[in-house]
Amino acid sequence: MLRVLTAPLLFVALLVQSIRLALGQIWANKMRSTLTTVGIVIGVASVTSVIAALTGLRAKVLKDFETLGTNKIFIVPHWPREGKFRHFNWRQIRFRPKQFEGLLERCPSIEDYTLMTDRGQTVYHGVHSIDGARVNGINPSWHRIENRSVVAGRPFTLMDEENGWQVCLITPDVRDELRLDRDCIGRRIVIDRRSFQIVGVVEGRVKGGMFGDMGSSKEVFIPFETAWRLWDPWIYAMASCRKPELSKEAQAELRFFLRQSRRLGPGDPDTFRLEVIEEYLKTFNKMAMAITAVAGGVVGISLLVGGVGIMNIMLVSVSERTREIGLRKAVGAKPSAILLQFLVESVVLCLFGGLLGTLAGQGMTSLIAKIPNASLDMAYIPLWAIGLSFGFAGSVGVFFGMFPAIKAARLDPIEALRHE
Amino acid sequence: MLICLKNVTRVYKVGVERIHALAGINLEVEPNEYVAVMGASGSGKSTLMNILGCLDRCSGGTYELNGRDTTRLSSGGLAHVRNTQIGFVFQSFELLPRLNALKNVELPLIYAGGTTWLARRTRAKEKLERVGLAGRIRHRPNQLSGGEKQRVAIARALSNNPSILLADEPTGNLDSHTSRDIMMLFDELHRQGQTIVMVTHEEDVARHAERILHMRDGKIISDEHTGDRRLTPEDMEVDDA
Incomplete structure (x- = not known):
């Protein structure tokens, strides 16, 4: 009974601790973390700016139709x-x-x-x-x-x-x-x-x-x-x-x-x-979806590349901190707690990339909006696109962080403590 | 009975060769005993320590801790035992460099769960006071001397009020003066009722214990009760000289 009550509390405590550790780790390796997230940054920046451009185009088209009369x-x-x-x-x-x-x-x-x-x-x-x-x-x-x-x-x-x-x-x-x-x-x-x-x-x-x-x-x-x-x-x-x-x-x-x-x-x-007139709007929406799909493919590839980068750095992080993992296990960290710690670290790293990417995307959007005669002056990043980017970045973190985290969780504590 | 080992063996496979690190160990330890394990390197004393600390599993035999068989526990179950029953003190301290003394001591409490932030903090402070580091709780390991680091490690080992304090060459990285302070701390803990099992190859250190086991080739070759003959500081002065 007591375990049922304390389990969520333990999870929250571990999560908070893991997030703080992850932030500390990223802060301690600023250069490395930033370079690692470049793939994610590019992916998120391109997806947000493409969506921003399409949103702007759509707003423009709608405005045109409004003057023509949508009714x-x-x-x-x-x-x-x-x-x-x-x-x-x-x-x-x-x-x-x-x-x-x-x-x-x-x-x-x-x-x-x-x-x-x-x-x-x-x-x-x-x-x-x-x-x-x-x-x-x-x-x-x-x-x-x-x-x-x-x-x-x-x-x-x-x-x-x-x-x-x-x-x-x-x-x-x-x-x-x-x-x-x-x-x-x-x-x-x-x-x-x-x-x-x-x-x-x-x-x-x-x-x-x-x-x-x-x-x-x-x-x-x-x-x-x-x-x-x-x-x-x-x-x-x-x-x-x-x-x-x-x-x-x-x-x-x-x-x-x-x-x-x-x-x-x-x-x-x-x-x-x-x-x-709405029929024409539907045609436009289909076109926009096709563009989004193509852009989505490009973004998918860059997120994949970014994810591999994340996995690589997480593997480095696991092997660098083998002794720490050993000690944590010796004082009673269950494999799941170690898994959580490294998974959170990779997710936080990816979300950090997502943040940088969104900022870069915002910058690109401002530039796009200034292109003359491109009908893109109304381009902006909708809130859902930001949510989507962070969602994707987080998923990449979970997906590509899983293997290194499992590796860490499975380490033998004695071997780990002996590691130089 | 706190610890009860029955015919415990531990076999490593190195290539095709099988190495018997422990070849049938029988050992019983009562609460509040102070045991030193001695032996040359390769005698199996570290392996025994790992088994006692639930870091490793025995290949054969049974290990009962507090009347509970540990041989069938999952790795999560063993982690729970390590967390609640055992406190480790290592030769090289093993403090996490980016955490201050207080956070290091809190670490086992976090993995134990079920405590509030305030309760953890209070407990960790109390343990640090007990090892005489009340004034240095905000210091990071690199701001502490070797002796202070080992005191933090001892406070960490004590944080969950373990049944056994396991120390692996606790003075191995310390000078003789600091070693003496650390050993006095162990004596103090023992007087307060703490069960201690310690691996060492130094006679001086072993002499603090009430019971000394000698190991060779994976077996206990002698088990002598030296009685309650804790050395006074004055004795240590003479020894050093």
Whole structure:
């Protein structure tokens, strides 16, 4: 009974003693200890800085997506190459505006949606022209979904929409390239031989993100109704859900709604696709994991090399201190106590390496963050990576310290005391 | 009966040769005896010491310590016996160089477990006072003289209140003056009831004991009780001269 009570106490006392001894040993052999841990230091420094870089990259990507809007859902037509749709043509697959009527009432998770058209066209103003400008037809609700401010003039209204007026919004790049004045409201430009009055200037897309321009910054917006009447174009829709967390519900509601409005039978495949920005995020995460795996391999090798170094120095330490081991055994240290002492020493040595490695990793991270145009300015070492590094370093200590520690624990006390 | 050896043998194998370091030892030691083991080198006295101290196992025969058979104990069990029943004093002191006197004396108490930090410290201080080193508890071995080192070693051996104090040539590395002080300390401990078994090849040292065993070729060839004839310091002065 007493042994049951005192055993944990004994273990703690031995552990504390072992840790103090280990620290003393490392302090007494400062140079040797530092050199021994170089492998561990390199391993930990590289793993922490790679993780820091990826974390920074991820934060950057997330920030880019935030400006694009993570709660956006794109609804595009899709032509299934199976079932009865195999013999359809694109004209039958494409969307029609009336298929979206009543969407907001039927899909409570959707905050807003806009129908859109997207054509590359030539835009003229006098002698100046832009080839391949993006001419988008949009509903007025577009302004609530896209957070792009109107820097001059006014946004679209229901009046523009319902009357199908030939009005347009342009981006500053279009204005500049067509040599229009800064105050260009009320001027007219020509698209497809038709004249459109400029009612406003809307800011361009976010530039310099992870994915470059995300398309042209030369954009002209016209009311959707106008585009529909003029060109009978290919259309798609962009919707926003009330909260990013509601994305899944919103997609389910949209799918149900569209299957009904497009009169799909129970066994028919979807003739549309819902695309969410998060999908791209998943792709990025996969890529990041692949990089982490490769870096993990490199780190594994350096930790292995480091571990062998630790084992080597621990063997030296055991043979140097053979007499001490003999004496400890003579005064009653059980083999397990000796094992613990040397295991703790190797673990402490590795954790010391882990500490140096984390500091070196922090230094490297600060350097990485300063690389211009590498999108790594947000790099930092997350707390879990520090925990992981110490965990790995400690495991290396246990794994590679085990053999020398067992060797010490098995020493014969008489032989050990006779050792010179 | 404190120690009871029955027909103990110890055989070493060196290559194909078998060396009988102990060839049938029968020995009984009562509590509070003061025994000196003498003999030429190779006579088996160190092997006997190792067996008595549970550092080594006998090849044949039985060794009972305090009525308990030790021959079947595991290495952990032997460590426990060494920790609680036996105190070692070595010729070359064997103090750990990086620990001060107090920490060295605390060492067996740490491995014994079940004591608090304060209890260990108090006990270690008490033992150091007993060997006359109350003023030097914070000194490290390299700051102590040979005699002082051996006193620390004796305090360490006494820290767990062992049944037997085993001393292997305790004065072998000391000058005659210091040797005399150490032997007086042993006499003092014996007077207080400590059982002592000591290996020595010096007649002067052996003469402090009440019982002298002579060994040759792994056997005890003589076992003489010299009675209670501890030497007074005045006798030692004469001896030195």
